[in-house]
Every structure is written in C-alpha cells, then in structure tokens.
Amino acid sequence: MKVLSKAILLxxxxxxxxxxxxxxxxxxxxxxxxADGFKMKYKIxxxxxxxxxxxxxxxxxxxxxxxxxxxxxxxxxxxxxxVGSDAVM
Numbered sequence: 096m097k098v099l100s101k102a103i104l105l106x107x108x109x110x111x112x113x114x115x116x117x118x119x120x121x122x123x124x125x126x127x128x129x130a131d132g133f134k135m136k137y138k139i140x141x142x143x144x145x146x147x148x149x150x151x152x153x154x155x156x157x158x159x160x161x162x163x164x165x166x167x168x169x170x171x172x173x174x175x176x177x178v179g180s181d182a183v184m
Contacts, residue, residue: 121147124156132162135169 118125121139129135136158145151159167172180 119147124158133167134160136160 120137121141124136124138127135127137138156139147139150140154140156141147141150142152145153147153157169159169161167168182170177170180170182
C-alpha cells in the first residue's frame with residue numbers, strides 16, 4: 096500500500112464567497128479542487144444575529160476527499176503561518 100501525505104494551506108478570506116464560481120458558501124456547500132484527486136467541500140455556518148461579512152461566531156463545516164491512499168490534514172491560520180495555527184488530521 097502506498098501512503099501519501101497532503102498538506103494544503105487555505106486562505107478563506109473572504110470565505111463566504113467562492114472565488115471560482117461566485118457561489119455564496121454561507122447558504123450552500125462550495126466545492127474546491129485543491130490538487131489532482133484532492134477535493135474539499137465547505138460551508139460557512141452563519142448564526143442568527145450576524146451577517147456573512149461580519150461573521151461573529153461563525154463556524155465552518157468541511158468534507159475532504161482524496162482519490163487514493165493518503166492521510167489528509169486541514170490547517171487553519173489567521174496569518175498564513177503554521178506556528179500557532181490549528182490543524183486536524
């Protein structure tokens with residue numbers, strides 16, 4: 096079995112609009128091809144009492160798919176750096 100490791104740094108600002116398709120990712124899941132065979136679906140969950148531009152208390156739902164044998168990781172950072180960021184494997 097061949098095991099691969101994929102790490103992708105995402106910049107989702109502004110995260111509520113998918114730049115590729117102009118979709119509103121706060122009302123529906125948006126699809127993004129991150130690499131060959133590596134796809135991500137995400138939706139920004141906007142709570143009542145805030146807007147998708149302000150997004151106070153927003154959360155993000157993510158589904159990631161890789162066509163093959165691999166570990167997939169997602170890292171989130173406010174400054175684009177790995178130090179001090181959060182990651183999920």
